[in-house]
Amino acid sequence: MAHEAVGKLPQKNPSRNYIKNLRRLGCAFVEKVLCKQLAYRLYCNLRNTGISVEVRAELLPADAPDKPSRAIYIYYPSLYSGSHNARGVVKIHCSMLSAALHPI
Numbered sequence: 026m027a028h029e030a031v032g033k034l035p036q037k038n039p040s041r042n043y044i045k046n047l048r049r050l051g052c053a054f055v056e057k058v059l060c061k062q063l064a065y066r067l068y069c070n071l072r073n074t075g076i077s078v079e080v081r082a083e084l085l086p087a088d089a090p091d092k093p094s095r096a097i098y099i100y101y102p103s104l105y106s107g108s109h110n111a112r113g114v115v116k117i118h119c120s121m122l123s124a125a126l127h128p129i
Contacts, residue, residue: 045091046091047121048091048092048121049091050121051095051119051120051121052085052091052092052095052121054121055082055095055097055119055121056082056095059082059097059119060080060081060082060097063080063097063099064078064080067080067099076101076102077102078099078100078101079099079100079101080097080098080099080100081097081098081100082095082096082097082098083095083096083097083098094118094119094120095118095119095120096116096117096118096119097116097117097119098114098115098116098117099114099115099117100112100113100114101113101114101115
């Protein structure tokens, strides 16, 4: 991922405030950009199959909007008939902190 994706360039000695703001930007980026793009791509690839999936970002508590990483959940119909759970889930961990603090 390019550093410009979150609008930050890597720093050698980042301040605590810099890291906190970067975490907040990363969490917002995951929800507003990454989830929407992933949902759109999955929709485009699965639209002729009859399979529908749901893509959701991990809910964050109001008092902690700046987690170091945030998860994206992809819910899909269960492949096993008679399963106690009607759908399966894939969990993807996303962290923008490493993308902006270390050169790629």
